[in-house]
Amino acid sequence: MPSSVFYRQFERHDHAAGLHAHATTYCPGCGHGLAQKYLAEAIDELGVQDRTVLVSPVGCSVFSYYYFDVGNTQAAHGRAPAVGLGHKTANPDSIVICYQGDGDLASIGLAEIISTAQMGIPITVIFANNAIYGMTGGQMAPTTLTGQRTTTTPEGRTLFSGQPLKVAEMIAGLDGPVFVERVALYDNKHRTHARRAIKKALELQVNGVGFAFIEVLAECPTHLKLSPEETEHWVRDNMEPVFPLGVKKDITDGPHYPTIPTPSFDVERILSVLGTTSEQPTRYATGFPAHLDPDDISLKLAGAGGDGAQTAAMLITRSAIAEGFDSTHIPSYGPESRGGTSYADVHVAAVEVLSPAAPHPHVLVAFNAPSLAKFGPTVRAGGVVIYDSSIITEVPDGRADGVRMVGVPFTAVAKELGSAVVKNIVALGALQGVTQLFPKDTFLAAIRASLGNHRAMLALDVQAFERGAALAAEFVAGP
Amino acid sequence: MPVALEVTALETRVTSNVNKPEPTLLPEYCKGCGRCIDSCTKGCISLGTEINPLTGLVPVTLDLDRCNHCGLCIDACPEPFGMRPEGEEVAFELVDPTHLCGPRPFDSPIPIPRPDVTVPLPERSTMVMKGTYAVAVGAVLAGCRHVYGYPITPSTEGAELMAKVQPALDGVFVQAVSEVAAVNMMYGAGGAGKRCMTFTSSPGFSLMLEGISYMIGAEVPAVFVNIMRGGPGLGNIAPEQADIKLACRGLGHGNTQAIVFAPATPQEMLDCSMLAFELAFQYRNPVVILGDGYLGQMTGKVRLPDHMVVPGIPEWAVSGDHSHRGNLICSIELSEVGLEAHNLMLDAKYDRMTAAEQRADLHRCDDADVILVACNTPAQSAKGAVKELRAKGVKAGLFRPITLWPFPIDALRAVLPQAHRLVVVEASSGQLEDEVRLALSHAEVQPPPMSHVQRQGGMLPSQAEIVEHVLSVEGVR
Numbered sequence: 001m002p003s004s005v006f007y008r009q010f011e012r013h014d015h016a017a018g019l020h021a022h023a024t025t026y027c028p029g030c031g032h033g034l035a036q037k038y039l040a041e042a043i044d045e046l047g048v049q050d051r052t053v054l055v056s057p058v059g060c061s062v063f064s065y066y067y068f069d070v071g072n073t074q075a076a077h078g079r080a081p082a083v084g085l086g087h088k089t090a091n092p093d094s095i096v097i098c099y100q101g102d103g104d105l106a107s108i109g110l111a112e113i114i115s116t117a118q119m120g121i122p123i124t125v126i127f128a129n130n131a132i133y134g135m136t137g138g139q140m141a142p143t144t145l146t147g148q149r150t151t152t153t154p155e156g157r158t159l160f161s162g163q164p165l166k167v168a169e170m171i172a173g174l175d176g177p178v179f180v181e182r183v184a185l186y187d188n189k190h191r192t193h194a195r196r197a198i199k200k201a202l203e204l205q206v207n208g209v210g211f212a213f214i215e216v217l218a219e220c221p222t223h224l225k226l227s228p229e230e231t232e233h234w235v236r237d238n239m240e241p242v243f244p245l246g247v248k249k250d251i252t253d254g255p256h257y258p259t260i261p262t263p264s265f266d267v268e269r270i271l272s273v274l275g276t277t278s279e280q281p282t283r284y285a286t287g288f289p290a291h292l293d294p295d296d297i298s299l300k301l302a303g304a305g306g307d308g309a310q311t312a313a314m315l316i317t318r319s320a321i322a323e324g325f326d327s328t329h330i331p332s333y334g335p336e337s338r339g340g341t342s343y344a345d346v347h348v349a350a351v352e353v354l355s356p357a358a359p360h361p362h363v364l365v366a367f368n369a370p371s372l373a374k375f376g377p378t379v380r381a382g383g384v385v386i387y388d389s390s391i392i393t394e395v396p397d398g399r400a401d402g403v404r405m406v407g408v409p410f411t412a413v414a415k416e417l418g419s420a421v422v423k424n425i426v427a428l429g430a431l432q433g434v435t436q437l438f439p440k441d442t443f444l445a446a447i448r449a450s451l452g453n454h455r456a457m458l459a460l461d462v463q464a465f466e467r468g469a470a471l472a473a474e475f476v477a478g479p
Numbered sequence: 480m481p482v483a484l485e486v487t488a489l490e491t492r493v494t495s496n497v498n499k500p501e502p503t504l505l506p507e508y509c510k511g512c513g514r515c516i517d518s519c520t521k522g523c524i525s526l527g528t529e530i531n532p533l534t535g536l537v538p539v540t541l542d543l544d545r546c547n548h549c550g551l552c553i554d555a556c557p558e559p560f561g562m563r564p565e566g567e568e569v570a571f572e573l574v575d576p577t578h579l580c581g582p583r584p585f586d587s588p589i590p591i592p593r594p595d596v597t598v599p600l601p602e603r604s605t606m607v608m609k610g611t612y613a614v615a616v617g618a619v620l621a622g623c624r625h626v627y628g629y630p631i632t633p634s635t636e637g638a639e640l641m642a643k644v645q646p647a648l649d650g651v652f653v654q655a656v657s658e659v660a661a662v663n664m665m666y667g668a669g670g671a672g673k674r675c676m677t678f679t680s681s682p683g684f685s686l687m688l689e690g691i692s693y694m695i696g697a698e699v700p701a702v703f704v705n706i707m708r709g710g711p712g713l714g715n716i717a718p719e720q721a722d723i724k725l726a727c728r729g730l731g732h733g734n735t736q737a738i739v740f741a742p743a744t745p746q747e748m749l750d751c752s753m754l755a756f757e758l759a760f761q762y763r764n765p766v767v768i769l770g771d772g773y774l775g776q777m778t779g780k781v782r783l784p785d786h787m788v789v790p791g792i793p794e795w796a797v798s799g800d801h802s803h804r805g806n807l808i809c810s811i812e813l814s815e816v817g818l819e820a821h822n823l824m825l826d827a828k829y830d831r832m833t834a835a836e837q838r839a840d841l842h843r844c845d846d847a848d849v850i851l852v853a854c855n856t857p858a859q860s861a862k863g864a865v866k867e868l869r870a871k872g873v874k875a876g877l878f879r880p881i882t883l884w885p886f887p888i889d890a891l892r893a894v895l896p897q898a899h900r901l902v903v904v905e906a907s908s909g910q911l912e913d914e915v916r917l918a919l920s921h922a923e924v925q926p927p928p929m930s931h932v933q934r935q936g937g938m939l940p941s942q943a944e945i946v947e948h949v950l951s952v953e954g955v956r
């Protein structure tokens with residue numbers, strides 16, 4: 001009786017019509033049939049039929065799902081290791097087998113096999129190297145021998161085809177795999193050995209040890225245009241010298257691949273991981289800051305990367321939302337993110353922010369001269385510009401339409417407090433002092449909430465904010 | 480219809496008193512390859528001479544007088560039903576398969592579906608987050624614990640958040656070797672019945688299209704978030720909407736469609752994300768969420784939903800367990816008739832989506848003379864323009880498709896009669912407008928005059944540009 005891991009009849013093979021019910025699609029003498037028979041026996045002997053997911057490749061073994069009575073997935077050309085990884089991570093208890101040919105694995109799918117092997121996740125890969133593209137009609141494979149004639153190397157490999165790829169050695173050179181072996185099928189001894197190797201590779205997955213890879217030198221009599229027996233000899237005499245048999249890597253006594261955990265759906269845990277809270281923020285404002293605009297205030301904060309414009313902008317948005325208003329913040333660094341300008345557009349709306357951009361802000365906070373030069377003229381009539389007076393020394397005269405220019409030494413104050421990085425908080429304090437967008441407490445609560453684990457920064461931030469607010473208040477009061 | 484074939488049932492012969500059985504071979508299942516011949520050291524097997532009329536091949540012949548039951552010939556035979564050990568019965572009849580098997584083709588177990596469970600969430604305070612984060616949060620609450628991706632600006636933050644959140648929930652986050660690998664991991668995990676997703680941006684989305692075609696063919700659900708950036712080619716990382724064509728008309732090769740969401744705010748990013756997973760599984764089809772670079776980066780307020788989902792395992796999944804063993808995830812159908820039938824089945828599914836999943840938001844369209852059509856961030860600018868235009872005496876409204884495919888033509892059709900102009904606002908050279916025109920044409924609706932406001936290269940149409948355009952086409956000054 002054939003291994004019970006084969007379907008009793010191959011329903012998917014032409015609806016089991018006639019002889020198709022019990023015959024493979026392989027040509028007489030094809031190595032695929034043998035490798036797959038040993039694979040079926042191994043699944044059977046290890047008792048993992050129910051847990052097995054077999055990933056069929058594209059190539060002559062594309063229809064592996066006709067034969068194996070296991071969970072089956074058919075992958076795109078070369079992608080079996082990625083598909084297999086998807087299955088293994090979806091259900092770590094499943095036994096995932098990728099069966100692939102040499103075009104599939106060693107040409108189009110190189111990136112997938114290398115990265116999956118290097119990860120070392122327990123998956124079993126059976127790699128049938130027959131030195132040719134079988135399915136598409138005998139073209140050169142990455143494993144085609146030098147001098148071997150194929151339909152795309154009619155005179156053997158050329159200067160544009162490179163040399164045969166020694167896949168087992170390449171995979172063995174990676175850190176991830178625990179076991180790599182190359183086997184052959186051309187005589188009794190080697191067949192017995194191949195069987196054992198395939199079973200071992202599978203067992204290593206069943207025991208959770210790690211990634212195992214078996215390269216099988218397989219016969220393709222059809223495209224070698226030899227008899228099955230001659231093909232066996234061809235493999236022995238021509239392939240084996242180029243692709244030496246044997247174990248290429250064995251670290252199976254080393255540590256096992258770590259256990260893949262089971263995902264949690266615990267409500268409390270999820271809500272905590274997502275950083276949610278049931279605490280309603282305190283509202284300090286008595287209403288929308290309509291003295292700035294009846295229903296939608298726009299602000300721009302601009303400086304160089306590292307000035308903290310984005311953080312300050314985020315704190316404004318958080319403050320606004322805590323007060324029950326709508327607010328948006330869009331950062332913009334663009335290609336100049338590396339040391340270039342970094343600016344943030346913020347809206348605070350009574351009901352809903354519509355257009356989130358701030359081409360004509362009510363308030364501009366400028367951390368350096370280029371930002372002031374670029375955005376100063378865009379501030380709308382009656383608006384305000386707050387700038388770092390310790391950096392910006394030349395300030396254009398106040399505009400005729402009443403844009404106020406408020407200079408506060410963000411950097412100098414921050415340095416005086418011992419840390420230049422809080423200059424954005426000084427700026428935020430100044431913004432509060434000048435605009436009275438929200439009460440101080442609103443901003444301080446937002447600062448507190450956003451510090452999270454960095455509570456040590458709080459005292460410094462509070463000081464920076466208060467100093468900025470006080471300086472701005474002085475400025476507003478006038479000399 | 481295959482002809483009924485009668486082949487002699489195999490009798491169980493009494494095996495000899497050695498432990499190992501004798502080999503046996505039904506000539507019909509011998510391909511005549513001869514691999515067994517040189518495996519036998521006793522010379523029991525020889526090349527046949529007669530062509531088997533059923534196979535057209537020449538099976539080998541056995542003469543087991545000297546056989547020592549070593550079994551090597553069995554190990555040498557590549558055919559599962561070829562050389563076999565004698566003495567084990569095989570129910571063995573070649574008949575017309577339609578008589579042979581009932582509704583289920585083989586005796587694999589019947590899958591038992593494990594349904595999703597909806598769990599209520601307690602009231603939480605309003606959160607403040609970016610659009611990409613909001614999609615991620617929606618996905619987590621929709622039960623997604625499998626995220627595969629490859630970093631690309633401006634979608635990366637979503638993946639980065641998942642790289643923290645998933646391990647904290649014992650979920651899976653894999654940074655793949657490429658977008659090609661990522662989409663194929665999704666094919667595997669989605670095929671195993673898990674809710675999985677990726678974050679990508681335009682160039683990465685292009686690379687995923689082949690895989691999406693396979694997923695649609697094999698009916699594998701998954702959610703793709705594409706935060707569109709400027710193209711073509713490497714373009715830039717600023718916002719564009721120039722992948723609408725890909726998502727609505729070009730999901731890889733073959734007859735492919737998927738529901739395409741185009742949210743406009745961080746809140747809607749979350750809402751669409753949750754809905755996307757539900758619909759992906761309901762229809763067994765990928766779902767695409769298109770955002771623009773602005774929306775991905777935009778921080779705004781987000782309220783959590785009142786429930787989350789603990790996903791089950793669908794009955795079709797290849798989940799690697801007993802009950803699902805008989806399943807297959809596959810996009811191959813060799814027979815032309817079979818593949819046409821498969822495509823007709825997909826068409827019927829697309830029709831069901833078209834009937835049930837059109838979504839749109841209409842803002843002041845009821846009395847609008849000028850209807851702006853826009854999605855994603857440009858829709859917010861257009862909404863601002865509606866307000867400004869109304870203040871200037873132009874009765875404008877905004878028609879905002881939330882699903883770009885299926886296009887919400889029914890809702891648009893309803894407000895068209897009194898409008899005398901449609902203005903399509905987008906950050907692409909007419910890809911949204913093409914969808915509008917195609918939908919109108921299929922619905923055989925004669926639209927009013929259409930014009931557009933388009934920006935490209937990473938710039939979105941501004942509120943001022945929209946207002947300016949409408950005032951000029953309307954002749955208002």
Ligand SMILES: Cc1ncc(C[n+]2csc(CCOP(=O)(O)OP(=O)(O)O)c2C)c(N)n1
Nearest residue numbers: 058059060077101102103104132133134135
């Ligand atoms: C994307 C893509 N490119 C090309 C093909 C065509 N194709 C099908 S099988 C194959 C080669 C398979 O060769 P191999 O992996 O050596 O398997 P074999 O047929 O020899 O078993 C190719 C190129 C495809 N199916 N998909």
Ligand code: SF4
Nearest residue numbers: 026027030060134220
């Ligand atoms: S073409 Fe070659 S690889 Fe393909 S089935 Fe035939 S013998 Fe096997």
Ligand code: SF4
Nearest residue numbers: 519546547549550552
């Ligand atoms: S079982 Fe051994 S001896 Fe008997 S036919 Fe097969 S190979 Fe020959």
Ligand code: SF4
Nearest residue numbers: 509510512513515556
């Ligand atoms: S190995 Fe199998 S298929 Fe090949 S000749 Fe022998 S019995 Fe027939």
